[in-house]
Amino acid sequence: MAKKNTVIYIISDRRSGSTLLENILSRSAEVFSVGELAMLHGHILKKGPGERWNWTCSCGDPVDQCVFWGPVLQKTWQQNQQDFNSNISWNYKSKKLLSVALLPFLFRNKLLDITGSARNKNVQPTLDSLYKAIFAEAGKTFIVDSSKDPLQALSIYRGKRDYHVKIIWLKRDMRATAVSKSKWKELNVKKQKSIGKILTDVFYYRRLSLAVTGFVKKEDLLKMNYEAIALNTQEQLNRLTNAFGLDDYKAPEYMFVENDHTIGGTPNRFSKRPIVYDEGWKKEFSNRKLLYWIGGLLNKF
Secondary structure (H helix, E strand, O other), rough: OOOOOOEEEEEEEOOOHHHHEEEEEEEEOOOEEOOOOHHHHHHHHHOOOHHHOOOOOOOOOOOOOOOOOHHHHHHHHHHHOOOOOOOOOOOOHHHHHHHHHHHHHHHOOOHHHOOHHHEEEEEEEEHHHHHHHHHHHOOEHHHHEEEEOHEEEHHHHHHHOEEEEEEEEEEHHHHHHHHHHHHHHHHOOOOOOOOHHHHHHHHHHHHHHHHHHOOHHHHHHEEEEEHHHHHHHHHHHHHHHHOOOOOOOOOOOOOOOOEEEEEEOOOHOOOOEOOOOHHHHHHHHHOOHHHHHHHHHOOOO
């Protein structure tokens, strides 16, 4: 029996391992990885995240000149530039969402007001046309989209479509995520927040992600942890292939980009690195014992 086209969308916070998971999935012969499709419009206009690599595809070419994205954009963006919008707009730290974060399953319907707003009305139709063009151009049964945004996932999942949508909710120890975000801001010379403040933001984002997963059917949702993937890659990959109906394959030992056409991702995605678990983030809490304990407690919610 032929498999139905399926979009696998990864929900996660930044610095939580989505690029690693996407890279592992891209090794399947059935999968085409698009990277962070939400960033495609910005890459076309050369605005927003992506300046470090001049908003190019991972192949090195501008997206409109890329051998893969060029034909896709001819069928989508070039035919409807006025309504083209690949990125949902929302503020995850908005006070309006506080009730959703506190009681996600009681107030989650407030999220539908955002996905259905006038400024976001074109996102789902744009992504639908993009996914269809990507399926046709790639000739693969599965697309992996690591855009991470939970509300974008919600918009896609609830939209009218003729392909399946499966959601992976990828989590990492919030303390590790907070440390990684702090170092990333420092690397990019951005205004620093305290580890405690960043940890609060990470917790808030996770609660909103939890609210989104409440809309997803059990058979369409897979919860995964970065730590488990890094420590037991093959075992976790088997969980995923069994859950979503991919053929089994051997997990890679290294993370690297090779002959891919992905959008966005971390700048070091081009370096070949072994897949290992790093606990170096714990050093940042050597003099913050109380915060370390609080972070461990928040992980349980």
